[in-house]
Amino acid sequence: MTDRRFPQVRMRRLRRTDWMRRLVREHELSPNDFLWPVFIQEGQGRQTPIPSMPGVERLSIDRLTEAVAEAAELGIPAVALFPATDPTKKTPDGEEAFNPENLVCQAVRAIKAAKIDIGIVCDVALDPYTTHGQDGLLRDGIVVNDETLIALGKQAVNQAEAGCDIIAPSDMMDGRIGAVRAALDAAGFDQVAILSYAAKYASAYYGPFRDAVGSKANLGQGDKRTYQMDPANGDEAMREVSLDLAEGADMVMVKPGQPYLDIVYRVKTTFGVPTFAYQVSGEYAQIAAAAERGWIDREKMMLESLLAFKRAGADGILTYFAIEAAKRLRAGW
Numbered sequence: 001m002t003d004r005r006f007p008q009v010r011m012r013r014l015r016r017t018d019w020m021r022r023l024v025r026e027h028e029l030s031p032n033d034f035l036w037p038v039f040i041q042e043g044q045g046r047q048t049p050i051p052s053m054p055g056v057e058r059l060s061i062d063r064l065t066e067a068v069a070e071a072a073e074l075g076i077p078a079v080a081l082f083p084a085t086d087p088t089k090k091t092p093d094g095e096e097a098f099n100p101e102n103l104v105c106q107a108v109r110a111i112k113a114a115k116i117d118i119g120i121v122c123d124v125a126l127d128p129y130t131t132h133g134q135d136g137l138l139r140d141g142i143v144v145n146d147e148t149l150i151a152l153g154k155q156a157v158n159q160a161e162a163g164c165d166i167i168a169p170s171d172m173m174d175g176r177i178g179a180v181r182a183a184l185d186a187a188g189f190d191q192v193a194i195l196s197y198a199a200k201y202a203s204a205y206y207g208p209f210r211d212a213v214g215s216k217a218n219l220g221q222g223d224k225r226t227y228q229m230d231p232a233n234g235d236e237a238m239r240e241v242s243l244d245l246a247e248g249a250d251m252v253m254v255k256p257g258q259p260y261l262d263i264v265y266r267v268k269t270t271f272g273v274p275t276f277a278y279q280v281s282g283e284y285a286q287i288a289a290a291a292e293r294g295w296i297d298r299e300k301m302m303l304e305s306l307l308a309f310k311r312a313g314a315d316g317i318l319t320y321f322a323i324e325a326a327k328r329l330r331a332g333w
């Protein structure tokens with residue numbers, strides 16, 4: 001760079017008008033950047049607000065298909081489904097995960113039956129189904145790794161059979177991407193993609209999500225620090241990503257999002273693979289709550305927070321704001 005100095009150089013020249021700012025803008029948000037996470041529940045015509053996520057509702061399947069049709073119409077490429085499982089269906093080993101008639105499988109089939117042109121992402125992890133709320137199988141107080149892998153493979157195949165397009169392992173067991181890939185391929189699902197929650201941290205930002213799916217009480221005083229990553233670590237995230245890619249992940253994710261933008265940047269620049277960030281429930285709740293109090297502008301904060309992911313290098317963002325942001329972008333920002 002051969003930058004001269006002030007007064008020859010005046011950075012404000014390029015900020016003078018709206019058209020000039022648009023002309024030199026480096027990053028742009030589009031509905032194509034969004035994956036929309038949706039909470040689902042049993043029943044008919046049900047739409048239940050989640051108190052710790054103002055503006056987000058848990059939907060029964062009939063409402064879900066309407067909402068997903070709207071998402072597709074807005075140009076959002078994919079939805080991620082999260083079931084709030086009936087507590088009576090939870091067991092220590094989470095067998096409901098393998099039930100072809102479980103809530104998430106029914107939801108996938110309903111979206112496919114409605115012929116909505118949108119990708120469907122399903123989480124792989126046992127926490128929606130276990131009485132202890134852990135993502136894996138619990139043996140003598142320990143979340144066991146290798147036995148869990150077998151369960152995750154079965155869960156992934158069950159979801160693929162229902163029509164899921166992208167399997168997203170969120171459990172952080174070692175070797176799960178390889179195990180899930182092998183299970184999918186053996187069952188004939190070599191076209192089902194894997195979006196790995198590769199760098200997933202043990203985070204306080206997941207609190208409202210656990211309210212939404214009803215796993216908070218199950219987890220109780222437990223935590224997930226023996227498998228999710230220590231928030232203090234950055235280099236370790238690079239190892240996690242490289243292992244998941246070697247095991248067959250098609251896309252990788254960093255989670256949470258905004259507090260971990262350094263990781264998003266490093267993953268994208270180091271590996272150059274499709275990299276996603278999850279603006280998680282606690283990030284959403286912070287913005288929604290402060291906006292409710294009138295302390296910040298909800299829409300502006302929403303768009304600025306989403307744009308930050310693009311600047312950091314994310315190819316896409318899982319965000320509870322997806323519908324609202326897509327509508328706002330359509331109206332022009």
Ligand code: PBG
Pocket residue numbers: 123125127135170171205206207208209210224279280281282
């Ligand atoms: C489940 C899962 C969690 C989230 C996505 N999948 C919670 C957890 O790991 O406890 C969090 C998403 C959010 O907070 O928005 N394995």
